[in-house]
Amino acid sequence: MALKSAIRNLGNNPHLVFVRLPNLLSFLCIVVGVVWLLLLPLNEYSRQTYISENALLPGQVHAYFTGSEQNIFRGYKKELEGLLNDGKARGDQKDEAEVTAAVSDKLQSILQAAGLKVATQKYEYTSAGITHQGENTYAIIHAPRGDATEAIVLVAPWLTADDELNLNGVTLALTLARYFKRWSLWSKDIIFLITPDSKTGTQAWIDAYHDMHPASVQPLPLKSGALQGALVIEYPFDHRFQTLHIVYDGVNGQLPNLDLFNTAVAIAGGQMGIGANLQEMWGHDDSYEHRLQTMFRGMTKQGLGYATGAHSSFMPYHIDAITLQTKGEGWEDEMALGRTIESLCRSLNNLLEHLHQSFFFYLLMQSNRFVSIGTYLPSAMLIAGNFTIMAIALWIRTGYYPESKPSANPKNEKAPTEGKEKPNTISIAERHLALPLSLVVGLHLLGLVPLWVFNNVFHQYFTTTTYIFVAVDIVLPLFLAAILSNGLGLSKPIIPQQYHLIKSFSLLLLGLSLSTLATLNFSLSFMIGLLCAPLSFISRLRGSAPFRLATSSLGLVLLNLLSPPTVLLGVCWYMGVSVEAVLTQAAFGWDVWVPTKDGFCFKYIIQGYDTCALIAKAHNITEADIERFNKNTWVWLGCRQLYQGDFICLSAGKPPMPMALPQATCGPQVPGTTRPAKWADLAGMNPCAASKCCAFWGQCGSSDLHCQNYRAPPAGPTATVKGATEAPKSKTTGNTKATGAKQPTTTGTGAKPASNSNSNSNSNSKSKSKSRSTTTTVKATKITTTKKSTTTKAKAAPEPSVSQYPWTAPWEITLYSNKGCEGDYYHLEGYNKEFLDGEGCLALHGGLNSKFTDTGVTCKWWTDDSFTWSSCDASKLEKPQSWILKGGFCSAFSKKDCDCFDGVTQYYKPEGCHNRTGIDTPNFAALQCSINGA
Template sequence: MLSRIKAKLSGKKKGLQFDIEKQQKIYTFLNKYATPFGILLFLIGTCWILLLPYDGYSKRTYISENALLPGQVNVYYGYNDIRAAEEYRDKLQSIQTLDITERSIFIQTELRKVGFTAATQLFDMDGLSGINAFAIYRTPRSDGKEALVLSAPWMSRTGDHNTNGIAALLSLAKLFKRNVYWSKDIILLVTDQGNVGTQAWLEAYHGIEKKGQATLSSLSMPRSGAIQGVINLDFPGVNDYESLGLFFEGVNGQLPNLDLINTIRVVAQNTARIPITLHDDIDINNAESGTMGSYWNSLKHVLKTMEYQVVGHPSSDAGQYLRYKIDAVTVHGIHGSNQLHALFGFHRIGVLLESTFRSLNNLLEHFHQSFFFYLLPNPSRYVSIGVYMPPVILFACSLIFQSLVLYYLDPKALEVDRQEASSRKGTIKPAYSVYKRPTIFPFLILTIVHVAGMVMLYVMQPSTSLWLNKTFNDQALKIQIGTLCGISTVTIFAVSLWVTRTGSPSHDGRILKSMCLAGSAMVLATVSLLNFSLAVSTSMAIVVPYSLVRPTASWFWRTLQCLLLSVLSPIGLVLLYSHLIGTDLIVIVSQLMFDYQVVQSWFIIFVCLVYWPTNMAMHILVFTLNY
């Protein structure tokens, strides 16, 4: 065996020359087709995502937790409860124009009349103040360790008063009180200021006190046990509704357990006989019948979910609960004119909520049997994580493959191989040849741009915003946006000028691009596990452009590539998005700031520390000399 190995290692020059020429052909092929192959992987992944809304790539939803038994109980929400809801609706119409103090006292008084332990909570968070009203029914058969929540905001997502939603909540309070089969405490909550009020109540309920925010001490706040499930009511106005929409997206792309959504769907379809959809979109099958009509409806629902998840914005007040490992869904009444013969009002709303709460009352432990990672093309079908994750892996493989080719298959090193092979007279080069690659320069560039990203994140901090608001009032947000643009521009210009002026051979754009692509691939693979939609959107923005961008001596191509990268920068994308939806840039950025500072969205952190630094590094790459 040793003699055979020795004979192979002592081969003649002709065999060595042949091996080097063979390697050279392989290297040349990989260098030439690495980028097209990466783009091909991207196209395959994109087609895969577009196929997900088809029924062939999804499965029918089912109840995993057998204890829920949705729709298997007799409901008692009847004529007297409907009359009570109508009376509450009339009272709410008369007080909804009053200030929040009088409205919250009204809710507190009505719930105390029913027999609940009621209280109000004053809060002041980030300049938004309000009063929440809530009550707890400590059921006779409960040990106080578990609770269910029925909540309703004063204002609907449509901008109207949530009159029917709060009226239904108050009428259900009487039904909850007169029945003794509840095994969990029931909490009724009416929130003010939307997400801010919900966040303030959750922090106080869980004992999180922040100076200058909630004024009701968590020590004196009435509370029950661990919250097992939440239904948030959003029924705007005083008229009947055409269909029921479900909003289930939480902060940073979190989703409730699929069993909760399935329970509401089964009860709505089988017990309450209510048409159900996702979000506030009514599926119209008359215009486009057949498979394609179903596909476009499903694609619309998937894209709507991804739109909420990308920026980490909760689609409703219920999304706030998911941060505390509490499964929650908002049920939204949708007005329409397509099915006027099938409108529903308080009766079917009450039946839906009573039957759903009866199912949640059966829970023996926290939701855990079903999925927490899924996509919903429609209420009755889901796409599991094993089906929708491969496209993101393909996007990451596209970038990492190109990164490895750029790092290991250096044409200069290949030329050294060829020259050494021709100069060695019968001697054999070592089995493993090591070529020193200039890694200090790319590491220095990446360090500079990430430091700039940290400065950007500091500019977006609540303390900075507070100081700017005191100093510049309404111009504070514009100053922050201008500062971010200034930091990015100065960083790119200064480093690019240094690179072009020095012209050092160590300023290797090939290694810099390799590290940028490798870092982007790592980010996509990691983020996809936490927020699939953010990973997909980032891939769509960067995979093809970053694959094509390269150093060039032509000022025309430099300018063209810099313009492309500027459009793909965070400011460029926000400007493009604001133009497409017809919303002012300041409004969009202020919403992102609110999500970051109040509901603790990670999106701005991701942009400042991950996405924007890589974008700046790719700008600098254009001005490097070697490739």
């Protein structure tokens, strides 16, 4: 009964229900949210870091980067120092562009001498009236045990994030490139990138790598596969260092996978004995105060969302990256840093798939202690929830108004007895929504004005523009308040209900936005929520005129102190930086970090474990959206067939260029191919010679596998290009012998295919032609053709579904001359699903075609460190010492005729590098392989 009576009393007290109770709940949400955050550094709420991805195995390998490599380092450093100081030493005025060109040439010569493929890229950005331009130099080590589908990036900018010369960092990268090239253990390509600075150069390169660059940035002539991770080296001084400072903050609050950070800490501290710091906390003693300070510093950088180094440019493309900065004076030298990077690369080299096991949302408070999103998220949600509570209370309040109470009971009425309920003192009121909704939407759209202004004025006017907006923020609310309260002849004064509706809509929108933002950028949501907290409790005051004037003035001052321009000025004053510098950095981020501003879609690289369902869930879209976004994407087969390393769209926009394939000789995936002016012309780029077709994997041939549209984009272009024409439309039965390099334009086997119009006319012809034995001489081409009686019948081009062996991933086997899968090698691959009787016997020295045959089997002999190939008959190797089998099964025969009775036969399944043992077939005279192994 007591509870029922209390509820009844609440219903009879509207002021308590609609004003006091919501204010109390909102205040409690704010207090609990702040206290929750302050509790996070305690051991009870934080956890020790750990490695989730077992394949990383940090510190489990021995690093050999030492000894003579230090002499190489010193030699490279002396050469680079000589170029940088050349102008000063000679006393002449050497042009900066000339020095840059000389340094770039030297970098290229060093990398080429080490055996790497080298390329350069020029770029230019303009932001806030400032032009950023330079030239990137990069080189690629192709993995001896990989297939160019995955890569690791090592970045060494000439200028660090603090604008210091990074000579030692660049030199160390060159030394590591020479050192890594001599190892055959890499299963992923390694890319060495040297940029002019830590922001523009890296951003230009990574944008061009994913074909998201503007016209002012050159495309990349060399590419590799999907980037699995990136490490940035910063060593800006000549003396030895004491600790490594690991920088991990990305743009817009993005963070790398926690496993990458933990691996760097484990290797530096556990294996190399080098201390690891974060957030510039040099004397961290693991106390509560230092943990809290470290967490606040990380939250500040995450909330501001600016780039903290070259690694930040990789984050928007879902590439985990960190920067290793050397700090202090100690006894660690460049060799210790090199061994740390070597061990890190070895760990990344072990990965079987992209890092995904550990956290992407976390707060670090020590190098070995963190808080996950499930623990810290409630603090921001509570602060965002207070706005929602107040918005709902105001909405309910505007639907009711109190009834006037009678002055006294009439004499002829009896007073109500104690047991009966009193009549309700509130009634339902009609809400007037037009003005509040229009005002809230209009004021929010007004926020686009400063966004446009600050991104379209020159940097020297930023400070003046900021003070102008401060003045506008003071005057505009007063002007609007005067119009809404008094009308001033422009409109009728609004009623109190509309005031409450305006505030309700504003708080509701704020609460919803902060709740959503908290899941993406917790720190920014928390900071905005705290700054906006007073808005929940500011309301119209009652009382005498002097009291209202004083309190209103105080509230106006408080609101202006919390406005964005005033907060910006206060933070700049406290940090000792200029407003111009901060806004220039913000404008650069808006102009450069937005990858889709030129109309391109948001590009995603398919990983080995991806499905459309997983991709859609991770990016808050549907599988139907993915199908719709990729209607025009090159080689899109739908969600049923995804291939690792392919580019797909996860938003509307222009589709990306397909990823370049290192061995492609035709089609748009030839390295260095630029985007065509018309997307429909994509398939016709880099065409094959006449009578050959370009398959989607970038090789020319004449088989069905090459000449049928297995992976063609639906919008216009096809993946099959036969020279400059289409596939043949006719077929001849009979015996034909021809000599020469080119066939005459006649109907028959081997004839040059007709153009589109001719092909269509031939296909429409229903007549049959008979001819006698004839001899035709074509003087222009000196070709003589002798034919017997033949019967020719025009036929339509074959449909893609009628191929003898529908396309799938091929079986591949690589046979090496040396153990450890090194040296010269045979490479065979095919698309037959089952073992082929008779024609399925593949004799290594039996005239196997180095181009694709009708069964889709090819054999090549690679030499000169995989730079030169010829037919398999050119090799005398009969006893391979090691081999790798992928995607199928093979039987090895000691006899060329695949006779399992007169010779030795061994059956092999897919595995990694297999070194020859005593039980293996003594010599590989022939093979029989298939995808299914039957």
